[in-house]
Amino acid sequence: MIRNEICRAVEAAALEAQRKGLLPDAALPEITVEHPPESHGDFACAFALKFARTARRSPMDIARTVIAVMQDIPEVEKVEVAAPGFINFTLKGAWLAEQVDQILQQGESFGNLDLGEGVKVQLEFVSVNPTGPLHVGHGRGAILGNTLANVLRAAGYFVEKEYYVNDAGAQMEAFYSSLYVRYQQCFGMDAEVPEEGYHGDYLVDLAGQIAEEKGDVFLRMSLDKAVAEIGVLGLDKIIEGIRGDLGRLGVVFDVWFSEKMLYTGGQYESAMNLIREKGYVVEKEGAVWFVSSEMGEDKDNVLIRSNGTPTYFASDVAYHYNKFVQRKFDRVINIWGADHQGHVPRMKAVMRALDLDPDRLQIIITQMVTLKRGDIEIKISKRAGDIITLSDLVDEVGADACRFFFLSRSLDSQMDFDLELAKKQSADNPVYYVQYAHARIASILRLAQEKGIGFQDGDVSLLVSDPELAYIRKMLEFPEIVEIVSDRLEPHHLTYYAQDLATAFHSFYKQCRVISEDPKLTAARLKLIQSARLVFARTLHLMGMNAPDRM
RNA sequence: GCGCCUGUAGCUCAGUGGAUAGAGCGCAGCCCUGCGGAGGCUGAGGUCGUGGGUUCGAGACCCACCAGGCGUGCCA
Incomplete structure (x- = not known):
């Protein structure tokens, strides 16, 4: 990444300055670069500010000394010192434009990193007791885990996704007995779910299904045997339900690991x-x-x-x-x-x-997810029985909106999921804003194809305007996002990036007509659009979302 | 009591010691004889919970306090 190249150049220059006796021979601070506020270039390094104390020199002085001995970086247009001691780097427009070809050449592998070096990572998540359907709170962990797995794989890790099935223990016994009681009730028997059992309506449905499929066979055996056998059936059905609910959100596990197996x-x-x-x-x-x-x-x-x-x-x-x-x-x-x-x-x-x-x-x-309908909080508890399932949520809000919403807050923040708000906002939901950008691009590419405009030989050096370069800059942040998310295990950065990317694209689109009277510029911009589509698709797919060609 | 998380614009939230603290929604306006207006642009709106401290520099780090959430030896 260009970012690392700049860090290395600064470090090399600092060492060179020390070797020449221009800077004190003290230990250098860690050298990093970041994106400065606009009008300060593409990258900024605060090294001189950090080094000022140990070096006992003014930051401005250090910065000037460093850039005086710094080797030229081919991708960089200019290097400037700015008060109180920043070193600012501005990339060459021509280099930025070339990156469009680079992205197209890398295709689906654009943004992939080798940070993981094949390290074997297990990601275990959801792992909800199989005593009932998944509720809204579980969706957060599910989406999060699935997205992290996608990103870690892109970063070069070997990742296995696992669901730990707690199919042993007292909770399951309570579940089995509760199910059996509901089954007995199907046949008009006077049985009651124990207080510590599971009272949710879904168990009534489940018992009903079993009664329909198997008849009254479980009434004609010993209680222990009946509970055990109906338990196995119920467990399988619950797990299938969970698997199906997760599947609706595109969450798929590599391994379903049984707790019982630890004992057997x-x-x-x-x-x-x-x-x-x-x-x-x-x-x-x-x-x-x-x-x-x-x-x-x-x-x-x-x-x-x-x-x-x-x-x-x-x-x-x-x-x-x-x-x-x-x-x-x-x-x-x-x-x-x-x-x-x-x-x-x-x-x-x-x-x-x-x-x-x-x-x-x-x-x-x-952190917890609380569910609301307007101002009314809905308690989420399987045993209390009043639940909004994850499946209900997907029905109401839609899978992509669920994914985006769950990802859009940092893990450490609690989250109020207001169903009314989620539905009301769905038309203005940022998910549509991002997906719309992709659909728009697809539409332009369709038009180009209908008109028989080829652009394989497009000359990207014609991409010189601000909106074009601004968009390219934004695309080039994609690998940085993959790095941040995989290092910090914080997927929410993806949602913010996706919105930024869409803003940069829509702004470009408004200012620059793609298919125009100028065939050369048209070809160059079609290439840009093509790369844009790729980066949108990559970003959306990492989040498990669809990248629609039409909406 | 103790532990973990949170407190930033009217609302929902970004911002892992650096420049004038940002985005979406909402609000006040502006922009359609051109590829998708689910769009673009401008503006108003901030004691960054409070008080100390560390630092050249703190929304970020440390301490105390306030408020909310979660947890706290035979539930998971």
Whole structure:
């Protein structure tokens, strides 16, 4: 990237100045460049400001000294020093124009980076208990995880997307019994869902389906057997439902990992034995504990309850043992909701207990989504029964708008999802603004094709006007966005970039007619449009969105 | 009580120590005899929660406080 080239040039110049004795021989600060406010060029470096203190020289003086010995950068038109000590770089228009050909040549690989160097990353997300349909809050994690996977792959990582199916434990038992009760009710029996069970209407529907398909067979067997068998059926249907809901949003997993397998596959024993041998396991108060307090945690955590059943936490120890030790992922990213935030330090302690570098496990916490209809907040709880499912949301708002909306806020911000507002705004939703730009481009390209205008030999050096170059500059930010999103794991930058890109395009479109009386300029601009289409498509596709040719 | 997250324009939100703090929506205007007006352009609108501190420089970093959300040893 040109950006890195400028950093290297500044660094080389600073070292050269030191070698010549023009600057003090002190350690240089980290050299970075950023995009300055407009009218200050394309890139700005604040190196001189940062170095002023250690160098005991004025920033302006340092900046002037550095640029005096700096080698020419072929892509750069001019280098200037500006108060209070910035070094500003302006790119050559001709070089910018050439980038259109470069982008076209790179095609779908434009923006791909090799930051990942093939590092094996597992991205685990959603992983909702299969006790009911996904609700609105789960959509955020789903879209986020899927988008991060897309971006990390573009950045050169090997990424596997995984859904951890919590198909073991007490929650599932409650689900199975609740389902059986609903099934009994289908046959007019006087049974009641236990208080700690699942009361949602979806279980009534599910039980009804099963009753219809299987008749009353489960009434003619022992209670234990009936609950177990109807449970398996119900679980499968719920998982299929979840898979379908995610599919509507284009979220597809590579692996569906069963919690039960940790117990039947011996991984639970292996992991427990390992941490027991290392002395991190004690028995007290009738339960088995992980002594995380010895690792700087403020409290210990129960692995096996006094009734003999393992906790979710124990499963997670085994699960992460499996991820790192058995499946040998270099890096694991888990996306959890804010309600699991207290679990993070425990898992970091587990990493240390397993002799693994805690930094290899990254846990992204997304803040809560609250759902509203106007001013009325809707409580989201499966057990309470009053839920707006993710599927309902997609029905009302549309898949692309859901994706864009979920991505458009930083992970750390809570989010009010107002259904009325989302619907009312849908015509002015930024998603349409961005997609419209793509459709507009497609329309122009269609017209060119109808008119039989070829532009393979278009000369991009004819692209010299401000709106043209401004748009090219914006396209060239795309690889930077891929880098930022993959480094910081912050997909929301994509939505802002997409809007900026659309603004730059619409502005260009207003000022520059593409298909005109001038055949050479027409060909050059058609090339620009072609590259523009590519960058829009790349950006939208990273977000899992459609890039429509018509709207 | 303690831990994590948040507080920036009327509203929803960007801004990981640098230049005059930005965008969308809303508001006040302007622009259609040209490729898609789901568009372009201009303007009004800010004690960046409060108070200290660090720094040449703080919306950003540190401390305290205020407000909201989430969590806090046998739920997940």
